[in-house]
Amino acid sequence: MASKVRTRTTERTGTALESWQAGVVGGIAGAIAFGALMAVQMPAMLEMGIPAMYGLEGGLVGWIIHVSHGAVLGVVFATVLTVTGQSQRGVVRTTVLGLAYGVVVWIGLAVIVMPIWLSVVGFPMAPPLPNVDVGSLVGHAVYGVVLGVAYAFLER
Helix, strand or coil, rough: CCCCCCCCCCCCCCCCCCCHHHHHHHHHHHHHHHCCCCCCCCHHHHHHHHCCCCCCCCCCHHHHHHHHHHHHHHHHHHHHHCCCCCCCCHHHHHHHHHHHHHHHHHHHHHHHHHHHHHHCCCCCCCCCCCCCCCCHHHHHHHHHHHHHHHHHHHHH
């Protein structure tokens, strides 16, 4: 007597993204959250300072550049997590890593690079070096948390 053997196959049909894609989406979400805070706390930086870094003017241009920076930094975050073996570590861990990343970005880019850059291009309202601003720290921390949470949910 012949027997029938049934085998089950499963197919993954989720909406998981590649690591870099999750970084882009998370970075954009984080930049929008940070941008909303910036629009309230320091609108001149968003409307004039960020565009001035590229010789441009205008509030919408500031938003576009700010969100673009967020997307690129999101890819860097994803790359760091992938290279160090920290991707796919759960929401809490990735959120904490995102927070830490936001603080590192703040120290490197907002505290040091941005004041130098704005001074070099002749922006009259360039912040001092170092630019230790608590509002900026909070904004970068929010960016990192949103990036970390979004990355964790998207890169599964």
